[in-house]
Amino acid sequence: MDEGEPVSIWPYTTRRWERVRQQKMMRDPLCEACLTVGEIVPAEVVDHRKPITKEGREKRSAAEAFPPLDKLASLCASHHNAKTRAEQRGEDTGAKAAIFSGGQTIPTTIGTRMPPRIVDRS
Numbered sequence: 001m002d003e004g005e006p007v008s009i010w011p012y013t014t015r016r017w018e019r020v021r022q023q024k025m026m027r028d029p030l031c032e033a034c035l036t037v038g039e040i041v042p043a044e045v046v047d048h049r050k051p052i053t054k055e056g057r058e059k060r061s062a063a064e065a066f067p068p069l070d071k072l073a074s075l076c077a078s079h080h081n082a083k084t085r086a087e088q089r090g091e092d093t094g095a096k097a098a099i100f101s102g103g104q105t106i107p108t109t110i111g112t113r114m115p116p117r118i119v120d121r122s
Contacts, residue, residue: 010057011065021046024072031076043074051087 011017024046034041048064049071056064075083 028074033079041076044077045075045080047073
């Protein structure tokens, strides 16, 4: 992505992405990263667990842009922003990558969940 390029680029401006996003949010309306530490926080963003590659963007690869729902993550804005910053710094953001929240490292994979508690971030 060029430095001056807007954030909202293909595929995020397509109707197909909007349908995929809606399906994911209906299926997983809570932040998946927050759930791993027992917090109940509404998801605001649907994110690719594995970022779309530069080549995938250039070729407009539907396989990369519109994966099965389990290849997407429902995240709160805080976790999404932390994950995106880590990706931009070139940090490993694969299945075992960590995203940061309040100084704590939180795995992006969903494993054993702690008992939930509702968190108000407003």
